[in-house]
Amino acid sequence: MRNITHQFIIFVGGNRGSKEYITEEHAYSEQFAIKRAQELSLLYPLSEVFVEHWIFVRSANFLTSGFYKGKVFHLTRERAA
Numbered sequence: 730m731r732n733i734t735h736q737f738i739i740f741v742g743g744n745r746g747s748k749e750y751i752t753e754e755h756a757y758s759e760q761f762a763i764k765r766a767q768e769l770s771l772l773y774p775l776s777e778v779f780v781e782h783w784i785f786v787r788s789a790n791f792l793t794s795g796f797y798k799g800k801v802f803h804l805t806r807e808r809a810a
Contacts, residue, residue, distance in 0.1 A: 737762035
């Protein structure tokens with residue numbers, strides 16, 4: 730049996746690799762993650778917002794189990810001149 734869990738991690742002001750981000754939030758659906766990222770971009774208009782998609786696969790076959798990184802969304806607000 731194979732179980733797949735999707736997790737979306739939202740970072741404001743940087744990505745997980747830099748560890749200099751302002752805040753981090755978790756979501757379990759793509760629609761909620763994008764909606765929350767848009768809300769955070771309004772709260773922090775000068776910061777970049779990243780959404781990382783992580784997939785956790787659990788199966789009876791140990792070779793296919795593990796974490797896999799999916800796509801990364803990058804949201805920025807248009808800055809007025």
